[in-house]
Every structure is written in C-alpha cells, then in structure tokens.
Amino acid sequence: MTIAPPVVRTAPSTASRGGGSGSVSWMAWPALVAFTIFGILPLFGVLALSFTSWNGISPELSLTGLDSWKTVLSDPGLPHAIWVTFLIMALSWLAQTPLSILLGVFIAAHKRYRTVLAVLFFIPLLLSQAAIAITYKMLLDPNFGLGASLGVEFLQQDWLGDSTLAVGVVIFVVSWQWIPFHSLIYQGGIRQIPASMYEAAEIDGAGRIRQFFSITLPQLKYTIITSSTLMVVGSLTFFDLIWVLTAGGPGDATRALAVDMYVTGFRSNLMGPASAIAVILVLVGLGLALLLRRLGGRDASQSQLEGA
Amino acid sequence: MTTVLDTRAPGRSAKVPPPSGSRRSKLSQLNWAGGLAGWLWLLIVVIPIYWIVITSFKAQADYYGTNPLAPPASPTLENYRFVLENHFVRYFFNSVIVTLGSIIPAVAVSFMAAYAIVRGSAVSRFLRTANAIFLLGLAIPLQAVIIPVYLIIIKLEMYDTLGAIILPSIAFAIPLSVLVLSNFIRDVPKELFESMRMDGATEWGTLWRLALPLTRPALVTVTIYQGLQVWNGFLLPLILTQSPEQRTLPLALASFQGQYSVNIPAVLASVVLTTLPILTLYIIGRRQLLSGLTAGFGK
Secondary structure, eight states: OOOOOSSOOOOOOOOOSSSOGGGGGGGGHHHHHHHIIIIIHHHHHHHHHTTEEOOSSSSOOEEOTTHHHHHHHHOTHHHHHHHHHHHHHHHHHHHHHHHHHHHHHHHHSOOHHHHHHHHHHTHHHHSOHHHHHHHHHHHTOTTTSHHHHHTOTGGGSOTTTSHHHHHHHHHHHHHHHHHHHHHHHHHHHHHTSOHHHHHHHHHTTOOHHHHIIIIIHHHTHHHHHHHHHHHHHHHTTOOHHHHHHTTTOSTTTTOOHHHHHHIIIIISOOHHHHHHHHHHHHHHHHHHHHHHHHHTOTTHHHHHTTTO | OOOSOOOSSTTOOTTSOOOOHHHHHHHHSOOHHHHHHHHHHHHHHHHHHHHHHHHHTSOHHHHHHSOTTSOOSSOOSHHHHHHIIIIIHHHHHHHHHHHHHHHHHHHHHHHHHHHHHHHHTTTOHHHHHHHHHHHHHTTOOGGGGHHHHHHHHHHTTOTTSHHHHHHHHHHHHHHHHHHHHHHHHHTSOHHHHHHHHHTTOOHHHHIIIIIHHHTHHHHHHHHHHHHHHHHTOOHHHHHHOOSGGGOOHHHHHHHHHHHSTTOHHHHHHHHHHHHHHHHHHHHHSHHHHHHHHTHHHHO
C-alpha cells in the first residue's frame, strides 16, 4: 500500500525554546541519510537515467540525450498506458466512493454486531496483493474456478481473457481490498459530525434520506477529498495486483503506467525509456495531488482536524 | 493513554469520544441502504475467504468433482505438506528476517528524528528542512524510483541478497513513521519536558525516559503498520533478488502459483499459510492495527 496523504498538516511548532535544541539535531541524521540515499537521490536519479541508455545488466551506462524521451513519447503504448491508468483510476473511484460512504455510515453506528462485521471487513486489507491476485485468478478460472464448478453461466466467462472483463476484474479486486480502508476513514469523519445537526434537522422534519444528503454528505466534504486523493494517487501505483493477476494483459488491456514501466525496464531491458515513464508517473501523481488539494480549498487541512 | 493491547473494544477508535445518547439512537436506527450494503459486503468479503480456506483442505482429485462451496468431505493436510516441502519454511524465515531487519531500525531512526523535529524545529533550520524532506517523501511512490534504487543496489554489490530488500524498505518506512510519531510526541505536555530539563536530563535521556514510554502505543501502531507493508511487499523482492533462495513469501506465492497453477488446493494452501501470521497478529492487536492503517490522517 502506498500512502501519500494530500493534506499535509503543517506542524505548529510547540517545542520549548531555549533548551539546548542544537543538541537534538544529530538524532535526525540517521533517518535523513537513509531516506536521502534511497528516496531523494533516486528521485533525481530517475530523471538523470531518462537521458541515458542502459540495459540494466551491463555496467555501461551511456548518455543519449533525448533519445529515450523521443522513444517513449512517440510510442503509441504510452497514450494507451495513460488511458488505462486513468480508466482504472476513474472506475475504481466510482466503484469505491459511494460504497465506502455507505459502509462508513453503517459501521459508524455504535452497535455490537456492526463492530463484529467491521472486523471481518478489514481482513482483505491485511492480505498481500500477490495473495489476493492469486486467489482471484484461481476463483475466476474459466475451467477450474468457482463459476465452472458451480455451473453458473454468468460466472463462467473468461474473466481475465477478455479485455473489458479484465479491466472490470481489476476494479473489483481493487475495491475488494480497499473499500474497508476508505470506509474506516469515512467512519471517522461521520463520527465527528455533531449530533445537534441531526437533532435540528429532525425538528425541521427532515427524513433520514434528506438528512444524509443535506447534512452527512456536505459535512464529509473534506473526508471525501482526503479519501479520493488517496484513491486517485494510490491507483497510479497499482502494480503487484495487476502484474500477478493479468501481467498487463490480455494484450495490453490492463497495462497501466506502472506495469508499462516495469515491462519496459525489467523485461525489455530498456532502462532509459522506463525511467522516462517513471518520471511521467511522478508528474501525473504530483499534478493530481495538487489538483485535488486545490479542489478542497485552502483550509482543507484545518477543517480536517476539527474535533480531532 | 493505554499501553496494553485492548482487544475488548474492536474496531472502535480510541480517539473518538463516546457519542451522546441521542446521537447513538440516531446512528443505530437502521439505515436501510447502509444495512443492505453492509450485509452484501459481508458476503462479498467472506465468500472468497471461506472458499480459500475450505479448498485448501480438499484433495486435488476431490476438488473438481464437488460443489466448490461445500466443506471437504474428507479434509486432508496433504496440500499443506506439499507447500511446506516446497521450501516455504525458508521463504517464511526470509520474510521474518526482512521484516524485522527493516522495521526495527526504521522505527528507531524515525522515532529519533521525530523527537528531534518536535524538540528542535523552533530553533533549528536544519530540522525544519529535514521535516520538509520527510513530508515530501510521503509523495514519492516506490514504483517511480525503483530503477535508480536497483542501480544503487547493484553498485553496492548487494543485488540478490536479503539486505537489498531491507535497505530500501527502511528508507520508505521513514516518512510516514516520522509524521505519525512526531504528531504523537507533540501531544506530550511541554511541562514534562521542562521538568526533565530542570532535573538535568540530557535530550537523549529525555527521549528514553519520557518520550518513549508516553508514545509507546503510537510506536506499536507504527511498527505493526510498517511491518505489514514490508511483509506484504512484492516489488522490491521481485526487482532486487533473482535466486529462489532469497524469495520472500509474496514472491514465493507468485512463483508457486506459476509453477502449479493447475493444483488449485495446493496454491490456496500456500495463500492460507502465508496469511496465517498476519491474521494471528490481527486477532492479538486488532485495534493497534486498525488505528495504524489510518494513523496518517486520523491523528
């Protein structure tokens, strides 16, 4: 799971002044060095590598200027990969958001049986994407899977062999794993809505559905933005799941950017173009995070914390 | 702030104040759409899990002929024996080594950094910059920088070792850990730090004797969360190792599936086996785990 929280809480500095703070600085060094070597340096490294040619195996690494970029940008595979990425992003958002809100409302109630259900809901979050992908691969197998042995016509389709169905399966499996996570976020948001608002609405004669649309949803605005940002930015990095489930296939139907990068770099041994794709991945991610942040307005991070 | 694992109040966030009476009745009155979604989702979650478990106890020959959702007529452990014979014990220990080897140092250095950032940011520009770098780090996806990481590992001559997985795992656990831990350390009352200082304690001593005991629940949460990430990690082992001896569980699962894709009960037994340690943890420390999953936002 990759987590890239959009609303970064700017830390109000509450440290006591004067207490020889210079003496604590060294404590930040080990973490900073470790993260710089494997996090920050590679970020610049990937940009640098996109101007080189390297097959990933031999020690030779040669500068080739814009060659990799020309290759990548003129390859029809790139717009396709971007299209697949955005398709999966949009559809998984559409599938997850309404259900997560509904489930969030459901588990926000303080009822014993719902708490027990919630415990079961969260199990998929604990499994590795590899394990989940393998399970669904077996489950949906047209010859040996659930549908075949149950004899249910609808379940007997070639789920992973048909382009449209394969995209659908990816969306379903993503939702299966992530909806509990997002309903947990919504649960927190819903529990922070003041009860007095509902009481007032009740006095005014608003029904439950009206209350949901007039109070719950508007009050969840910032929660929706947080959850959506995590979904959208997170969907850029779906790799494990897609790779094990479909390996980008059938054909290139599920070859999203991250898969495209892996195949280009580590299967076709074209590290230069693969680095260029990775740079595009970073730019798309940053762009989307900023866009959603703007959508949320300036005080998103503040409102997020109300009553927390 | 409790320091014991409380398993009696599952799924309920410790930070949420108990609702008022009227609020309780409001939320408990069944919302039919939510209720429908809740029960439907239960089926969607439970059926595949149920299917994995029962099928893993079926003999391969029995699997094809019988109702897939019926429990096995004659349960067998044969599949599990087969999985264990395929070196899964080794993969299990590889995963344990990688997880512990990454998480212990990662949480330790993150805790130190978080402490320094909370205590020193007001006066130290260096610490403010460090904090900004960690916040930026939250936005860097591992996938995007995997090629340079691969190059660095090759240059360090660590390719195809468990260490190759451990080093980047440490690095990528740091940003979120620092963010969460510093938020918790910030909640420690300033007066306590002040009185430690008056007593002549060094910063190092304050970290050990004040910050550590008071933020232990947060440390447990962060450790479990990051441990889960590393345990389930697939990309780093896939790219940074090649020999079967260095496989961790998720990678071993994928190659086992590739090899025996027709033997569905055996593949599912491998899924069950690799998930068992996490499920055990979930049962023991459910609350820490769940609060850990949303730690970056809820707090």
